[in-house]
Amino acid sequence: MNSKERVLRSIRHQEVDRTPSFYLGAPKAKVELCKKLGINNDADEESLLSAFDVDVRYVMPRFLPGGDHFGFSYGSVHAQIHGHADNSSDSCFPLEACKTVDEVRAWNWPSPDWYEYKLPQNKTEVYQEKAIVAYDMGIIFLAAMGLRGIEGIMLDMAGEPEMADAIFAGIAKFNMGRTRQFLESNRGLIDIVGIGDDVAGQNGMLMSVEMWRRFLKPHIMDMVNLCREFNVVPYFHGCGGFRALFPDFIEMGIPCVGRLQTEARGNNFKEIKEEFGKDLCLWGGIDGQHIMIEGRVKDVEEHVAELLKIGAINSGYVAGPTHSFTDDTPAENIIAAYRALSGRTRC
Known part of the structure; x- marks a missing residue:
C-alpha cells in the first residue's frame, strides 16, 4: 500500500496498514531537524518528508516572475513580530477605508493570471506515490481580515452586510479562478x-x-x-475550536476536517472521534502548544500512541501537528513524534 492509497483509504474509512501522516513546520524548525537527522535542507523539504516517511505532500500555485504585485497575499501589509521575518502579522489593510460597495468592487483585486499552475515535472514519482494536497486554496474570512481588518469585516457582517458580501465575493471569485486553473493544469x-x-x-x-x-x-x-467537478476530495482545515460546524460539513459532503487542534476548547480528540468519526476523516491532533514544546520525548511518544489508538477506530485519521511546528519546538520531540507514528519507539 503506497501513501496515496493509505490516505485515500483513510478518508473512506477503509482498513489501512498504518495511520497516514503529514508534516508542517516553521523554517527554523526544519533547519534544526535537518541538522539532527544529518540530511539535506532541501528547499522543497523532500529529504525531511522522506526521512519522516510522511504520506502527504502539499502543493500550491507559484507566482509568475513579476506576478506578486503586492508582496503578500491579497495586498495586506505585514509587520515583523519580535523582529523575526518568519513571524509576522497584518499591519495595514487596503480596504479599511472603503465606504461603499462600489469602492470595494473597484479595488485592484488579485488575479488568477499572476500564477504558474503546472506542477514541476521532475517529481512524477512523488505525485504518483504520495497524497497530493492543494494547500490553502479557499481561504475567505482570513483573507477578508487581511483586507479590511478583523474589526472592520466583523462590523460589516453585523451591520453592513452588503459590504461584507462584496468583500467575500471578490475573494471567492479569485479563489475559484485560481483553484480551477490549478486543477485543470494538473x-x-x-x-x-x-x-x-x-x-x-x-x-x-x-x-x-x-x-x-x-x-x-x-x-x-x-x-x-468545484472539487466534485474534478473528482478531488474537499478538505476543510482551520485553526481553533470550530466543532460547531462539523454537522454542516457532513451535510455539505466535506469528508476531511483538520488540522484538529486538540488544545482548543471543545476539541477533545476522543469525543470528536466518537461523535463524528464515522462521517469525517480527522487530520492533526498532535499537540503543538504544550506537549510538543514543553514535554519530554517519553511524553511525546505516549501522546502520539494515544492518538493512534483512538484514531485507528474505523480508520478515518491522518496524524500530524495541530498547527505548523513552531521554531521553539525541540527537534528531538518532533523526531520522536514521527518515529512513534511509524512504530519505531517503545510505545
Missing part, C-alpha cells in the same frame, strides 16, 4: 483540495454558526462543487 495529479479558513479561536467560533452560514457557507459550497 488533472489526475491532485487528490485533495484544502478549502478551509480560520473562523475560530482557542475558545470557540469567532462568529455565530448562523452568521457563518449566511456569509461563508455558500462560497465554501461552491468550492466543494
Whole structure:
C-alpha cells in the first residue's frame, strides 16, 4: 500500500496498514531537524518528508516572475513580530477605508493570471506515490481580515452586510479562478483540495454558526462543487475550536476536517472521534502548544500512541501537528513524534 492509497483509504474509512501522516513546520524548525537527522535542507523539504516517511505532500500555485504585485497575499501589509521575518502579522489593510460597495468592487483585486499552475515535472514519482494536497486554496474570512481588518469585516457582517458580501465575493471569485486553473493544469495529479479558513479561536467560533452560514457557507459550497467537478476530495482545515460546524460539513459532503487542534476548547480528540468519526476523516491532533514544546520525548511518544489508538477506530485519521511546528519546538520531540507514528519507539 503506497501513501496515496493509505490516505485515500483513510478518508473512506477503509482498513489501512498504518495511520497516514503529514508534516508542517516553521523554517527554523526544519533547519534544526535537518541538522539532527544529518540530511539535506532541501528547499522543497523532500529529504525531511522522506526521512519522516510522511504520506502527504502539499502543493500550491507559484507566482509568475513579476506576478506578486503586492508582496503578500491579497495586498495586506505585514509587520515583523519580535523582529523575526518568519513571524509576522497584518499591519495595514487596503480596504479599511472603503465606504461603499462600489469602492470595494473597484479595488485592484488579485488575479488568477499572476500564477504558474503546472506542477514541476521532475517529481512524477512523488505525485504518483504520495497524497497530493492543494494547500490553502479557499481561504475567505482570513483573507477578508487581511483586507479590511478583523474589526472592520466583523462590523460589516453585523451591520453592513452588503459590504461584507462584496468583500467575500471578490475573494471567492479569485479563489475559484485560481483553484480551477490549478486543477485543470494538473488533472489526475491532485487528490485533495484544502478549502478551509480560520473562523475560530482557542475558545470557540469567532462568529455565530448562523452568521457563518449566511456569509461563508455558500462560497465554501461552491468550492466543494468545484472539487466534485474534478473528482478531488474537499478538505476543510482551520485553526481553533470550530466543532460547531462539523454537522454542516457532513451535510455539505466535506469528508476531511483538520488540522484538529486538540488544545482548543471543545476539541477533545476522543469525543470528536466518537461523535463524528464515522462521517469525517480527522487530520492533526498532535499537540503543538504544550506537549510538543514543553514535554519530554517519553511524553511525546505516549501522546502520539494515544492518538493512534483512538484514531485507528474505523480508520478515518491522518496524524500530524495541530498547527505548523513552531521554531521553539525541540527537534528531538518532533523526531520522536514521527518515529512513534511509524512504530519505531517503545510505545
